[in-house]
Amino acid sequence: MEWIVPKLVSEILKWVLLVWLAVVILAAFLYVQPAKGFIGESSRIVFFHVPMAWVAVLAFLVSCVTSVMYLRRRDPRDDIRASVSAGLGLLFAVLATTTGAVFAKIMWGAYWNWDPRQTSITILLLIYAAYFALRGAIDDPERRASLAAVYAILAFVTVPFLVFVVPRIYWSLHPDTIINTRGANEFDSRYTQVLMASLVGFTCLYVWLYTIGCRIEEIRQRRRQEVL
């Protein structure tokens, strides 16, 4: 893998990431007061839920971009990148859905009410599941790579409709309309700090897992090639 950082530096960065995330978790519970407009301590979930949802979408974006690259260059490593990223995306999508459901239960009394954001994350989950179902159903490696790439691109094209158009039409329970559409923050500055820090931390976590995953998969593929 062309992760060109020398070994010592990557070791150090790993520990930095660990410390960073530990600090974020502590801060989420100790440093910040619960925000207004949220029931009880539930606003703390946001520090984890939002970054997870963000990573789920980021992973999907990476998967789609590497799929396009695969179709252009036919480099098997691009296919590895696409499937590893999709795997991580699936993981984070599941996490985001669960944390979201817990939040929904506290705030509105039901784990699931199909508001547009919940619908969108469900569709994202369905897309990931379909992607892996497709991969599992093809035994020719080159064909598997190209068909999976095509599906990733097709799915990606539907996402803007989900994310932008559907919520505009439906009335939404989701509080991110509070964050996005109103100019002034409903939250105090500490809250924003921890949220930003958490976003950064989770993104780095994704990058780290992604790099490792790609390396493992590449080695696995190389072993198989040696049989040939």
Place this chain on the structure above:
Amino acid sequence: MADGIRISFSDVAKRYDLRVVFRSVSGEAVPGEVLVITGPNGSGKSTLLSILCGLLRPTRGEVTYQRDGRIVERDAWRHYLGVVAPAMAVYEELDAMENLRFFARVRGMGPFEERCRECLDLVGLDPGRRTLVRGYSTGMAQRLKIAQAVLHDPPLLLLDEPGSNLDPAGKDWLEDYVGGLRAAGKTVVLATNDRREMEWGASHVALAG
């Protein structure tokens, strides 16, 4: 021959997830020549033929088509190619003429009615017969496949066990026909286990299996 196709393949290998079909195969066929590919059952003759048609991508290696010394792009191969193979069927719910008319139309051939009749006569089928291919004997279906392969007069023919299912008269006819193709400057690649068919070409590629 100026218009002929030269096909060459080097270090071609094919692997699926759990099995390796073949490791490294190379060969070449030029106009006026028959290249014979032999090998025991399961050695990958049909797989190799699919790769040579462009229907399958090899795990490794290259297949090149050349015409007049210039390379032909993979997307264009099908214009120069006629294929007969056990794994490739014609449409059962259509009759012989309907099948050929469809293939002619979809290839964008000019006036094709005459040509379709000609091809059916050539292989010994009756153009007027309205029976759906579903009701054909295997020998008749094989003849129709041959007709379909030569319909657009391609310079390169890939034949996978073309004599299978043919009666002795049919096999004699096929031997003469392939000889005629060679004389006319066509390039022929023949995959077979039949001892008689193996004699039709001088150059051989053997798959280990």
Place this chain on the structure above:
Amino acid sequence: MWRWLAEAMAVTAKDLRTEFRTRVAINSLGLFALTVLAAVSYTVGPYRIAAEDRPFLLAVLLWIVIFFAALAGLDRSFVKEEESHTAPLLRLAASPSAVWFGKLVFNLLVIYMLMAILVPLYCILMGYTILMVWEFVLILALGGYALAVITTIVAAIIARALTRGALFSVLSLPLLLPLMIFLIQGTAGVAEGSPEIVSSTVRAVLSMGGIMTIVSAALFPVVWSD
């Protein structure tokens, strides 16, 4: 260009002819749609839903029947080619875009035929009053087109996989869900007679159909020829 169109139409004609002689897709779609319609009509009927809920709920049921009928039969044109082993010769004879367009038109005709029979029957049996009829036809036409485009490319993808049946639904649904949501809303809109919903639906479905057309036309050769 006209030659390309003629080639595509040859594919459509061939599919229509073989379908007519075997009637498999028509049977699976038709039977599914009529059975579900009968079940819904019997259990729900024209009286059971309160007047203010009718535009929306009846729209939901209608599109569920249409979409699931589509999923029952629209993969046929590609899967059959692979199962009868006629796909290789088709690949060698036809240009990929002619195959794509030819089969798209075939699927479109099947959907429109289904709608032509199903929708009037549904409206009669369920007592569904539509206030804006022409707009309704427009939504059906555009929705049917978008449905055809998406199912055509997905059918092409799954035809080359091992476990085709379930895979077609699994892969299509995430892509179809947004479309279905728009169409349900739009249909509820025409039933009530509210033009703003209708125009936003038309815009959404049109753009979705348009984008999917471009993307699937670009990607189809990869799916078909690989």
